[in-house]
Amino acid sequence: MxxxxxxxxxxxxxxxxxxxxxxxxxxxxxxxxxxxxxxxxxxxxxxxxxxxxxxxxxxxxxxxxxxxxxxxxxxxxxxxxxxxxxxxxxxxxxxxxxxxxxxxxxxxxxxxxxxxxxxxxxxxxxxxDIFLKAPMDGVILTRSVEVGAQVGPGTVGFAMADTHHVLVTFGVPDILVRDLKLGQRLDIKCEALPGRTFEGTVRTVAPEADADSRVYKVEVRVDNSKDVLKVGMIASLDLVDKEDSPRSIIAVPLGALMPNKDQEDAYQVYVIKDNKAKLRDVTVGRASGDMMEITSGLEEGEQIVVEGGNRVNDGQTVKVKS
Known part of the structure; x- marks a missing residue:
């Protein structure tokens, strides 16, 4: 107590x-x-x-x-x-x-x-019995009970996570996933921690691609004993296709991507047309630094909202800065 x-x-x-x-x-x-x-x-x-x-x-x-x-x-x-x-x-x-x-x-x-x-x-x-004791050192992610609430046996009050090691999840296209192996070491970067690189180890590679995005889910385990990485941070890694040849791609800053509220692991961007911001579904490809490849949904030359998208509403009038 x-x-x-x-x-x-x-x-x-x-x-x-x-x-x-x-x-x-x-x-x-x-x-x-x-x-x-x-x-x-x-x-x-x-x-x-x-x-x-x-x-x-x-x-x-x-x-x-x-x-x-x-x-x-x-x-x-x-x-x-x-x-x-x-x-x-x-x-x-x-x-x-x-x-x-x-x-x-x-x-x-x-x-x-x-x-x-x-x-x-x-x-x-x-x-x-009047106090709860955490079974481990970690971070409280969610609280499901409020002060004074009556709960019954088996009620989940808190969700915790051991953040000494974190799992970073990526969507990897088929032309790159073939080169990934379990236990392979990869360098991870975070948008919120510029200039820093974290070494991770490939833990899982999905056996099949997502039905909608057509990318393979890959989990990388990263040591976080110094508690630098936080749950929910955006991470990226550079993967090079050994057989890839130079080609023209469309890429946007990571900050321009908005999570699709109606579909898990899907993204949208605000496209500016006639000074109005309209949400549009896009398909992402590979990440490079703080940029993300767009494989479909955008045309070359289209203007998008690159930052502050969480403060913009669909159809809102915006002013383009030159």
């Missing part, structure tokens, strides 16, 4: 730190808004971030209070059970000292002692 209290206090400190940052961002946003140097969406985003941080602080404070209350209650139950044990043991001693007391009275007192000790054991079990 003390571990749970420390964890909830740590969450409170983290939430308070985030609130301090959000308050500073909010004050800055107000100043920029007064100076007409900030867009309304960014101003609303700063305001929402402040409200979210305030809510998380309140939630963390409530969790600290709940855990403190549970610890106090559990300790009180243990002390009460132990007091009953002492009382029952005293009755046993008194029964033995009184030679004229019937053996039935002695047996009854001993029975109460056994019952009291059982209560102590149950109270200790209950004390251990």
């Amino acid at each position: 003390e571990a749970a209290i420390r964890a909830s206090q740590a969450q409170l400190f983290e939430a308070q730190a985030q609130l301090t940052k959000s308050q500073a961002d909010w004050e800055r946003a107000q100043n920029l808004m007064q100076a007409n140097s900030l867009t309304q969406p960014d101003f609303d985003s700063a305001k929402l971030a402040l409200a979210t941080a305030q809510g998380k602080v309140k939630e963390a404070e409530q969790q600290v209070r709940v855990n403190n209350g549970k610890l106090t209650e559990s300790k009180a139950n243990v002390l009460a059970a132990r007091a009953r044990v002492d009382q029952s043991q005293g009755q046993v001693d008194a029964s033995v000292a009184q030679e004229n007391r019937s053996q039935a009275g002695v047996d009854s007192a001993r029975s109460r002692t056994v019952g009291a000790r059982s209560n102590v054991e149950q109270a200790n079990v209950a004390l251990g």
